[in-house]
Amino acid sequence: MAFAGDVHFEGRTKARLNVAPPQQALGPISKQLADADLSMVNLETAITDRGAPQAKAFTFRAPARSLKVLQDSGVDMVSLANNHAVDFGQVGLTDSLAAKASSPIPVVGLGKDAEEAYAPHVAEVKGVKVAVLAASQVDEETNKNWRAGAGKPGIASALDEAALLDAVARAKAQAPVVLVYLHWGQETNPCPTAAQTALARKLASAGVTAVVGTHAHTLLGSGMLDSTYVAYGFGNFLWYNSSSAGGTETGVTTLTITAGKVTGEEFTPAQINGQGVPVPHTGAQAAAAVKRRDGLRGCTGLAPVGR
Template sequence: MRRAAAAVAVFVGLTAVAACGPDDPAPAKAAPAASTTPAADSSASAGTSGPAPAPLPTKGGAPRPDGTITVALAGDVHFEGRTQSRLSVQPPEPALGPISRTLAEADLSVLNLETAITGRGAPEPKTYTFRTTPKALSVLKDSGVDVVSMANNHAVDFGADGLTDTLAAKDSSPIPVVGVGHNAKEAYAPYVTTVRGVKVAVVAASQVEDITNQKWRAGANKPGIASALDVPALVAAVQAAKQQAPVVIVYLHWGEEGKACPTGPQTAVAKKLAAAGASAVVGTHAHTMVGSGMLGSTYVGYGFGNFLWYGTSNYAFSNETGVTTLTLSADGKVTGEAFAPALIDDKGIPQPVTGAAADAALKRRDGLRGCAGLTPPPAAH
């Protein structure tokens, strides 16, 4: 695993890095990231010699005595460029590397797959376009992922044909896909499941103002993504989900690239979704981590950053990532939060960090809360 030259910086009034536009960063040399102490089993996932990883824990189980469940949340995933080979890893090695264990240990885990699932279609007129195969959904399942959001600015990178294939992949997926559908009703519909006796709903939408949200927003009789720009539709979706489940997780694609503080549209919609009954409102898009914490009784994570990342980035701290695990009560309240920090290595894989490096990463991450207007969440026990 590559070791960057700089030590983890303690957050001291982090200056936002200018974004280059409404799309993804050019694959240029990344800014120096934090030095790390890798987890003991990271060598196998990083492609070096070492013992094979142990199989991941099996999901499920009886209700806990206190009625709580855990939900793990992570950022953006691509299977392009340097991460395309992760589609071919053989069990028990997971495509997401050793941090898959953190996802698998949670009762439910959710992240964002930022790509079309197709081998057809013409690329949309945008700078960066991404595609993968349906196998991406299988390897994510094998990495401990339970639900995938595809409400983002790259889900329809290959036009109508690509969208047809993406929806076909969703229809036959081994794990639920939210935020995209054959029509608006399906795109905004929650995935509802029962986890350790507790009903959970997951809703997804994109707030990114780009060609995808303009051209490929789902309608009454039109396939596409769920849009968070249609605030009334998103609020109604969350309210409907709350009628079906006490725990409602809203996963958004939002924020401004390279900015470590939330935007006005982010904070505005977070307040509306909290009022609508969301237990947690979280998401990605900025290519860097953004503040997280409590907005009243609702957990808000404004940016989880990159996770399995196809290329390098111009943005500072773009290799910093991790998994956030929330503990929630049976009535949908967040009773604890834990963060497992990681650093994206030169193969694009999120490698866990430990010891002093992990402590420093956690301190910097918590410091990002300062400009987010959030209060500290309760610690997990």
Template structure:
């Protein structure tokens, strides 16, 4: 929800006091979250008339949707769960997320204190407190369709689904079965129906072993193109604006893969308003695929450790302005740099100008045309 008081609190109250996370509660019975919004209801993400703090005011009738990349509450970022006030978990850039009518990012971790680690190199987990921290930091929707959502096996998945069922924020891209995993979160923003879907295109153990099925819990997979495209087409019957948040790409590569460009075109044809994603630990090009906005990679955001990939500490928030007709009519980018504490600090002055120019330069190999600009 975008309220002036919330945005003001984020602006005035952001401090960094380290603390510790909590232990996950016992598992509860999972309940579906995607598609739960009903006409006339006031779900999370419904807009108010509060002006944006990080961009020029948006005329009535238009809506703004903000996107950020991968988040961990692990390693050096685990203490962010204990900062006061709670909206400070993501640092000052949280105000950019809170200023948008709707904001989405990826939580790349299991939510569990149990389970055996899967046969893979890296394992990430956190507590349900992470979902409250993201909500308090101005995030409206969390994707968990990624290659680390089931790092701790069936027990970890059970706990993650329990956390989803009792979450204070919509969690998409994972579920007790395929119907729930592919289900959109649907809400009304500025009188416009908006649906958000998430899926993973990463070819890995998680997508092979823990892909959601008819009676099988797991993540939504973009490798099952027909399932994802059908989800988008169905969402389009419910909402004028359909956003697809994907985990995709190749680590360290600043140009999209053939798999990325292929699915982006198909999603555009299926009616997606915007296709946004992350995974590569570096930013990729953004722009228009016909009438569909595509961001091929938003990079690391709240990041647990260092990375050897070039420019992996460069990140930021992309904010789209969407017309009442469901068309992307503006794009702005708030650049940030991941510091030694793992927190994305907004950049200003020449550093911000250079970051925006660098992002523009990544568009060439992405095959996209420039999006309309909101901020010059």
């Protein structure tokens, strides 16, 4: 299974919607996503051409065809449980839900109500059922105003830990492998917050196979928390500007899962170029980037995979 970070089609990356062939929208690193049995990113945007922007500093949106572009680029699934999924209000949310309903790839973390928003996508990979769900722990306008509830559309919230843990229990009843993709952390902080580590422990205790996520605009450390793999932050991936501190280092994390446990981790490092596209490192640059990324584990309390 391959994971990468935050993606959207704004500013300099808007042109990636029209790249030919479409398989190159994410650049050459698409190969790492396409080669995995299942791959996933966070789509950091409302999926709409309509609606009024919400009263916040940054608002992002993309047309529904962005989902097909991501599919062509090797992405098998996206999360919309983030702080930009409802940047264009109720009209944009209605469009995003319609885009989800007609999407060529599964979309998790957003729904017409809480039941749908927290529901996992269950896939069969080489004879093994895998359940993937998503939620946001970012405490801001989207989580306050557009949290899914009973009869209320919106995002799945990780701030409602009881709802998230209940969703995990229901996912485990459907599949032996459960992965949770979270939007969490503090922007530009390369170390996990207390809220992240506390939630990771609860999800590990609930038997989650892997907990991964984004939001900080910079890479964070990863490794094993007992028998659960945790990646605290994948950073930006296809990104509209270069102003985020630490935001140009990125990559694809590929996990090997054997008998329901993460037994291998491979990181393909990349640098976001002037067009906002992740370009894989090679040679000595790649080795140095992997070493920097592995060094981020020091403030996480996690153990290396395989030890």
